[in-house]
Amino acid sequence: DAGVTQSPTHLIKTRGQQVTLRCSPKSGHDTVSWYQQALGQGPQFIFQYYEEEERQRGNFPDRFSGHQFPNYSSELNVNALLLGDSALYLCASSLDAGRDYEQYFGPGTRLTVT
Amino acid sequence: KQEVTQIPAALSVPEGENLVLNCSFTDSAIYNLQWFRQDPGKGLTSLLLIQSSQREQTSGRLNASLDKSSGRSTLYIAASQPGDSATYLCAVRGAQKLVFGQGTRLTINP
Numbered sequence: 001d002a003g004v005t006q007s008p009t010h011l012i013k014t015r016g017q018q019v020t021l022r023c024s025p026k027s028g029h030d031t032v033s034w035y036q037q038a039l040g041q042g043p044q045f046i047f048q049y050y051e052e053e054e055r056q057r058g059n060f061p062d063r064f065s066g067h068q069f070p071n072y073s074s075e076l077n078v079n080a081l082l083l084g085d086s087a088l089y090l091c092a093s094s095l096d097a098g099r100d101y102e103q104y105f106g107p108g109t110r111l112t113v114t
Numbered sequence: 115k116q117e118v119t120q121i122p123a124a125l126s127v128p129e130g131e132n133l134v135l136n137c138s139f140t141d142s143a144i145y146n147l148q149w150f151r152q153d154p155g156k157g158l159t160s161l162l163l164i165q166s167s168q169r170e171q172t173s174g175r176l177n178a179s180l181d182k183s184s185g186r187s188t189l190y191i192a193a194s195q196p197g198d199s200a201t202y203l204c205a206v207r208g209a210q211k212l213v214f215g216q217g218t219r220l221t222i223n224p
Contacts, residue, residue: 042203042214056210090157105158
């Protein structure tokens, strides 16, 4: 049973460019959350998708957008990249079965903005 | 706004010691609390999840406790090994999202 997978593993972009990160949830999971982890910090919640809709959003600008597909996979898009967007981007999946669900994390995508 | 604090930020101990990592949170209205392990440059591995109605969970040499009323959790690691070296993160769940602490960087010296 494959866990949460993310692609690409590493990415280098130039300031002002746009980037798309991808996530496939753990088998049987229907909810995907995205987190940004700056170096030396704990992960910060970006947003969560359930039933192809953004259900909750953290304190991130509109440059950060996402999408969830019918097969529950998800994309995170970041426009007009800034140097401060350099971070490890983590995807987590879970099953929306009430309030006690556990989140499983992927290996992350390391984004470097130069 | 929920805030999670982990103390200490870094800890270095000799192999074989028992140790305790601390996590505190400001809002006791949580659904659950998870402890994660993160190796350098890697994703998060879930170690233990404690539901809001539970007091503790155990897995092998790890034991996590939760005191929701006081906003505290501890992760106890017994008989530490060099392979336990990593950053340990706690996260509390309120509504949909997890709120993380900044982690404790643990080094076990052979």
